[in-house]
Amino acid sequence: MIKDSLDFAEEHRDQALLRIQNYQQLAAKYYNKRTFSRSFAKGDLVLRKVFENTREVNAGKLGANGEGPYIITMIVKPGVYRLAAMDGTEILRSWNSINLKRFYY
Structure with a gap:
């Protein structure tokens, strides 16, 4: 049983990493949707x-x-x-x- 849980530990880490990356992408998308860049031209x-x-x-x-x-x-x-x-x-x-x-x- 301990060997089985050790075998699945790396898979659980990979799944957790994917969940973290998905969450960060969604948070960045939400933030960037509400921001705007100010651009100016020479002479403004x-x-x-x-x-x-x-x-x-x-x-x-x-x-x-x-x-x-x-x-x-x-x-x-x-x-x-x-x-x-x-x-x-x-x-x-x-x-x-x-x-x-x-x-x-």
């Missing part, structure tokens, strides 16, 4: 997300959520952009599209 105006270190002091919950507007000067790769201020000064680092919002005027 965007607002940059305000972080804790750039947040206005004593602004509270009514403080600004975005800084800018900024101009997209270069597309580093899909979803990553280089920005410049409206006066043309370049921002030092590139920004992910998660931290950017389109600016409508």
Whole structure:
């Protein structure tokens, strides 16, 4: 009996692995169905997300959520952009599209 259960142990592990993989695929499909990617073109105006270190002091919950507007000067790769201020000064680092919002005027 112990030898039989040892023989089936590997099969049970394989079945459990398949169940885990199926669950992960379904979870990823569910998550990706509700997400969307933001894509911008060169020259678009965007607002940059305000972080804790750039947040206005004593602004509270009514403080600004975005800084800018900024101009997209270069597309580093899909979803990553280089920005410049409206006066043309370049921002030092590139920004992910998660931290950017389109600016409508």
